Amino acid sequence: AKIDECGLPFLDVLEQHQEWLQSHGIPNQKSVIFVTCGDWDLKSMMPRQCKQYSVDVPNIYRLWINIKTPYSYRMNAPPAGMARMLKVLRLTLHGRHHSGIDDCKN
Template sequence: MHRNMTTSYRYWSNAHPFVSRRRIQKENICQKFDYFLIVDFEATCEKSTTINPQEVLAGQPHFEKCMDLFHEWMVKECLLSTKFAFITCGDWDFKVMLPAQCRLSGIPVPHYMKQWINIKKTFGEATGIYGHGLMKMLRMLNLKHIGRHHSGIDDCRNIANIVKELARVHQFTINGGLTQGNRTHI
Protein backbone atom coordinates (compact mmCIF):
# COMPACT_ATOMS: atom_id res chain seq x y z
CA MET A 1 0.00 0.00 0.00
CA HIS A 2 1.40 3.37 -0.96
CA ARG A 3 1.19 6.20 1.52
CA ASN A 4 0.30 9.75 0.55
CA MET A 5 1.42 11.00 3.93
CA THR A 6 4.67 12.69 4.69
CA THR A 7 7.57 10.42 5.61
CA SER A 8 9.31 11.22 8.89
CA TYR A 9 12.94 10.76 9.73
CA ARG A 10 14.31 9.60 13.03
CA TYR A 11 17.98 9.37 13.76
CA TRP A 12 19.86 6.72 15.69
CA SER A 13 23.57 7.12 16.01
CA ASN A 14 26.10 5.52 18.30
CA ALA A 15 24.54 4.61 21.67
CA HIS A 16 21.54 6.93 21.90
CA PRO A 17 18.74 8.29 19.72
CA PHE A 18 18.67 11.79 18.42
CA VAL A 19 14.90 11.97 18.32
CA SER A 20 14.08 14.54 15.74
CA ARG A 21 11.38 14.39 13.14
CA ARG A 22 12.12 15.93 9.80
CA ARG A 23 9.22 16.11 7.42
CA ILE A 24 9.59 16.23 3.68
CA GLN A 25 7.12 17.26 1.05
CA LYS A 26 7.10 14.94 -1.92
CA GLU A 27 6.17 16.24 -5.32
CA ASN A 28 4.73 13.27 -7.21
CA ILE A 29 6.26 10.27 -5.47
CA CYS A 30 4.39 8.26 -2.85
CA GLN A 31 6.69 6.46 -0.44
CA LYS A 32 5.94 2.97 0.90
CA PHE A 33 7.23 3.85 4.36
CA ASP A 34 5.88 5.98 7.18
CA TYR A 35 9.34 6.49 8.66
CA PHE A 36 12.97 6.30 7.58
CA LEU A 37 15.44 5.58 10.38
CA ILE A 38 18.90 6.77 9.42
CA VAL A 39 21.70 4.68 10.95
CA ASP A 40 25.45 5.17 10.88
CA PHE A 41 27.83 3.13 13.02
CA GLU A 42 31.25 4.65 13.46
CA ALA A 43 34.39 2.62 14.07
CA THR A 44 37.72 4.03 15.05
CA CYS A 45 40.77 2.12 14.00
CA GLU A 46 44.38 2.62 13.10
CA LYS A 47 45.67 2.46 9.55
CA SER A 48 46.22 -1.09 8.25
CA THR A 49 44.14 -2.70 10.99
CA THR A 50 40.91 -4.65 10.75
CA ILE A 51 37.81 -3.00 12.15
CA ASN A 52 36.42 -5.22 14.89
CA PRO A 53 33.36 -4.90 17.10
CA GLN A 54 34.09 -3.20 20.38
CA GLU A 55 33.09 -4.88 23.60
CA VAL A 56 32.99 -1.76 25.77
CA LEU A 57 33.23 1.96 25.18
CA ALA A 58 34.63 3.78 28.21
CA GLY A 59 31.86 5.12 30.40
CA GLN A 60 29.08 3.91 28.09
CA PRO A 61 26.58 1.06 28.45
CA HIS A 62 27.51 -2.32 27.02
CA PHE A 63 26.19 -3.16 23.56
CA GLU A 64 23.47 -5.43 24.96
CA LYS A 65 22.12 -2.55 27.07
CA CYS A 66 22.28 -0.20 24.07
CA MET A 67 20.22 -2.65 22.03
CA ASP A 68 17.69 -2.93 24.88
CA LEU A 69 17.46 0.87 25.07
CA PHE A 70 17.06 1.08 21.30
CA HIS A 71 14.27 -1.50 21.34
CA GLU A 72 12.55 0.40 24.18
CA TRP A 73 12.80 3.58 22.08
CA MET A 74 11.29 1.78 19.06
CA VAL A 75 8.38 0.62 21.23
CA LYS A 76 7.92 4.03 22.92
CA GLU A 77 7.80 5.76 19.54
CA CYS A 78 5.32 3.11 18.26
CA LEU A 79 7.61 2.40 15.31
CA LEU A 80 7.16 -1.38 15.37
CA SER A 81 3.50 -0.96 14.37
CA THR A 82 4.34 1.27 11.38
CA LYS A 83 5.99 0.81 8.01
CA PHE A 84 9.57 1.90 8.54
CA ALA A 85 12.92 1.28 6.93
CA PHE A 86 16.44 1.70 8.17
CA ILE A 87 18.68 3.64 5.81
CA THR A 88 22.45 3.26 5.82
CA CYS A 89 25.23 4.61 3.63
CA GLY A 90 26.43 1.24 2.36
CA ASP A 91 25.80 -2.28 3.62
CA TRP A 92 28.67 -2.43 6.13
CA ASP A 93 26.71 -1.18 9.17
CA PHE A 94 23.99 -3.85 9.09
CA LYS A 95 25.57 -6.59 6.99
CA VAL A 96 28.99 -6.74 8.69
CA MET A 97 29.34 -4.77 11.91
CA LEU A 98 25.92 -5.34 13.54
CA PRO A 99 25.93 -9.15 13.06
CA ALA A 100 29.56 -9.36 14.22
CA GLN A 101 28.83 -7.35 17.37
CA CYS A 102 25.68 -9.37 18.06
CA ARG A 103 27.68 -12.63 17.71
CA LEU A 104 30.37 -11.28 20.04
CA SER A 105 27.70 -10.24 22.56
CA GLY A 106 25.78 -13.51 22.28
CA ILE A 107 22.52 -11.89 21.19
CA PRO A 108 20.53 -12.29 17.99
CA VAL A 109 20.22 -9.54 15.41
CA PRO A 110 16.74 -8.08 15.98
CA HIS A 111 14.34 -9.26 13.28
CA TYR A 112 13.55 -5.68 12.29
CA MET A 113 17.23 -4.93 11.63
CA LYS A 114 17.69 -7.69 9.05
CA GLN A 115 16.74 -5.54 6.08
CA TRP A 116 17.51 -1.97 5.12
CA ILE A 117 17.88 0.59 2.38
CA ASN A 118 21.43 1.24 1.19
CA ILE A 119 21.34 4.90 0.13
CA LYS A 120 24.26 4.33 -2.28
CA LYS A 121 22.17 1.80 -4.24
CA THR A 122 19.09 4.02 -4.10
CA PHE A 123 21.16 6.96 -5.32
CA GLY A 124 22.25 4.80 -8.28
CA GLU A 125 18.67 3.78 -9.02
CA ALA A 126 17.50 7.40 -8.92
CA THR A 127 20.39 9.03 -10.82
CA GLY A 128 21.90 6.26 -12.92
CA ILE A 129 25.24 6.81 -11.13
CA TYR A 130 26.23 4.61 -8.19
CA GLY A 131 26.78 6.65 -5.02
CA HIS A 132 30.36 5.80 -4.11
CA GLY A 133 30.36 7.82 -0.91
CA LEU A 134 28.55 10.34 1.19
CA MET A 135 30.60 13.34 0.08
CA LYS A 136 30.24 12.48 -3.62
CA MET A 137 26.47 12.07 -3.33
CA LEU A 138 26.17 15.41 -1.54
CA ARG A 139 28.24 17.14 -4.26
CA MET A 140 26.25 15.53 -7.08
CA LEU A 141 23.00 16.73 -5.51
CA ASN A 142 24.43 20.19 -4.81
CA LEU A 143 23.86 19.74 -1.08
CA LYS A 144 26.05 21.33 1.55
CA HIS A 145 27.92 19.01 3.89
CA ILE A 146 26.90 19.56 7.51
CA GLY A 147 29.24 19.02 10.45
CA ARG A 148 32.20 16.66 10.59
CA HIS A 149 32.55 13.75 8.16
CA HIS A 150 32.58 10.37 9.94
CA SER A 151 30.79 11.79 12.95
CA GLY A 152 27.81 9.45 13.42
CA ILE A 153 25.14 12.09 14.01
CA ASP A 154 26.53 14.48 11.37
CA ASP A 155 26.67 11.67 8.82
CA CYS A 156 23.05 10.81 9.69
CA ARG A 157 22.01 14.42 9.07
CA ASN A 158 23.78 14.43 5.71
CA ILE A 159 22.28 11.07 4.73
CA ALA A 160 18.83 12.46 5.69
CA ASN A 161 19.40 15.42 3.35
CA ILE A 162 20.25 13.02 0.52
CA VAL A 163 17.13 10.97 1.33
CA LYS A 164 14.94 14.09 1.29
CA GLU A 165 16.28 15.10 -2.11
CA LEU A 166 15.94 11.63 -3.66
CA ALA A 167 12.48 11.04 -2.13
CA ARG A 168 11.12 13.84 -4.31
CA VAL A 169 11.88 11.86 -7.47
CA HIS A 170 12.32 8.22 -6.49
CA GLN A 171 10.33 5.63 -4.56
CA PHE A 172 12.49 3.95 -1.92
CA THR A 173 12.56 0.17 -1.65
CA ILE A 174 14.43 -2.27 0.57
CA ASN A 175 17.66 -3.16 -1.23
CA GLY A 176 19.81 -4.73 1.50
CA GLY A 177 19.36 -7.65 3.84
CA LEU A 178 20.95 -10.46 5.76
CA THR A 179 20.74 -13.67 3.82
CA GLN A 180 21.01 -17.37 4.52
CA GLY A 181 21.55 -19.19 1.27
CA ASN A 182 19.58 -17.23 -1.30
CA ARG A 183 16.80 -16.20 1.06
CA THR A 184 16.51 -12.78 2.70
CA HIS A 185 15.57 -12.92 6.40
CA ILE A 186 12.73 -10.62 7.29
Protein backbone atom coordinates in the same frame (compact mmCIF):
# COMPACT_ATOMS: atom_id res chain seq x y z
CA ALA B 1 24.39 12.56 27.69
CA LYS B 2 24.69 11.43 24.12
CA ILE B 3 25.48 7.76 23.57
CA ASP B 4 28.60 8.51 21.52
CA GLU B 5 29.93 10.68 24.35
CA CYS B 6 29.40 8.26 27.23
CA GLY B 7 30.48 5.00 25.65
CA LEU B 8 27.54 2.88 26.76
CA PRO B 9 27.86 -0.89 26.36
CA PHE B 10 26.48 -2.33 23.12
CA LEU B 11 23.73 -4.39 24.76
CA ASP B 12 22.50 -1.36 26.72
CA VAL B 13 22.34 0.73 23.55
CA LEU B 14 20.59 -2.05 21.64
CA GLU B 15 17.97 -2.36 24.38
CA GLN B 16 17.53 1.42 24.60
CA HIS B 17 17.07 1.67 20.84
CA GLN B 18 14.43 -1.04 20.83
CA GLU B 19 12.64 0.68 23.73
CA TRP B 20 12.84 3.99 21.86
CA LEU B 21 11.31 2.40 18.75
CA GLN B 22 8.46 0.96 20.81
CA SER B 23 7.88 4.29 22.57
CA HIS B 24 7.43 5.89 19.15
CA GLY B 25 4.84 3.36 18.07
CA ILE B 26 7.18 1.19 16.02
CA PRO B 27 6.38 -2.26 17.38
CA ASN B 28 7.97 -4.51 14.76
CA GLN B 29 10.09 -4.76 11.64
CA LYS B 30 7.07 -4.54 9.34
CA SER B 31 6.42 -0.91 10.20
CA VAL B 32 9.91 0.54 9.73
CA ILE B 33 12.97 0.25 7.55
CA PHE B 34 16.36 1.80 8.20
CA VAL B 35 18.17 3.82 5.55
CA THR B 36 21.94 3.50 5.53
CA CYS B 37 24.75 4.87 3.44
CA GLY B 38 26.44 1.56 2.74
CA ASP B 39 25.79 -1.94 4.01
CA TRP B 40 28.61 -2.24 6.55
CA ASP B 41 26.77 -1.16 9.71
CA LEU B 42 23.83 -3.55 9.48
CA LYS B 43 25.30 -6.27 7.25
CA SER B 44 28.67 -6.63 8.97
CA MET B 45 29.02 -4.73 12.23
CA MET B 46 25.63 -5.46 13.81
CA PRO B 47 25.94 -9.25 13.33
CA ARG B 48 29.53 -9.15 14.59
CA GLN B 49 28.54 -7.24 17.74
CA CYS B 50 25.55 -9.49 18.39
CA LYS B 51 27.70 -12.60 17.95
CA GLN B 52 30.27 -11.18 20.38
CA TYR B 53 27.53 -10.90 23.03
CA SER B 54 25.78 -14.17 22.06
CA VAL B 55 22.52 -12.50 21.06
CA ASP B 56 20.59 -12.86 17.83
CA VAL B 57 20.35 -9.87 15.54
CA PRO B 58 16.83 -8.54 16.13
CA ASN B 59 14.70 -8.89 13.00
CA ILE B 60 14.15 -5.15 12.75
CA TYR B 61 17.86 -4.70 11.88
CA ARG B 62 17.92 -7.39 9.17
CA LEU B 63 16.37 -5.32 6.39
CA TRP B 64 17.49 -1.88 5.27
CA ILE B 65 17.82 0.40 2.27
CA ASN B 66 21.34 1.33 1.23
CA ILE B 67 20.75 4.86 -0.11
CA LYS B 68 23.60 4.34 -2.58
CA THR B 69 21.41 1.93 -4.58
CA PRO B 70 18.44 4.24 -5.35
CA TYR B 71 20.87 7.15 -5.78
CA SER B 72 22.84 5.18 -8.36
CA TYR B 73 19.64 4.15 -10.16
CA ARG B 74 18.11 7.64 -10.16
CA MET B 75 21.31 9.46 -11.11
CA ASN B 76 22.31 6.79 -13.64
CA ALA B 77 25.75 6.75 -12.05
CA PRO B 78 27.89 4.28 -10.15
CA PRO B 79 27.28 4.08 -6.40
CA ALA B 80 28.99 6.92 -4.56
CA GLY B 81 29.93 7.73 -0.99
CA MET B 82 27.95 10.16 1.09
CA ALA B 83 30.22 13.16 0.48
CA ARG B 84 30.07 12.64 -3.29
CA MET B 85 26.30 12.18 -3.32
CA LEU B 86 25.80 15.36 -1.31
CA LYS B 87 28.13 17.29 -3.62
CA VAL B 88 26.34 16.09 -6.77
CA LEU B 89 23.00 17.00 -5.20
CA ARG B 90 24.41 20.41 -4.19
CA LEU B 91 23.85 19.73 -0.51
CA THR B 92 26.24 20.77 2.24
CA LEU B 93 28.02 18.18 4.35
CA HIS B 94 27.32 19.14 7.95
CA GLY B 95 29.56 18.10 10.82
CA ARG B 96 32.29 15.51 10.66
CA HIS B 97 32.14 12.86 7.93
CA HIS B 98 31.99 9.29 9.34
CA SER B 99 30.66 10.54 12.69
CA GLY B 100 27.56 8.40 13.28
CA ILE B 101 25.50 11.31 14.58
CA ASP B 102 26.60 13.72 11.83
CA ASP B 103 26.18 11.11 9.09
CA CYS B 104 22.58 10.56 10.24
CA LYS B 105 21.88 14.28 9.95
CA ASN B 106 23.33 14.42 6.46
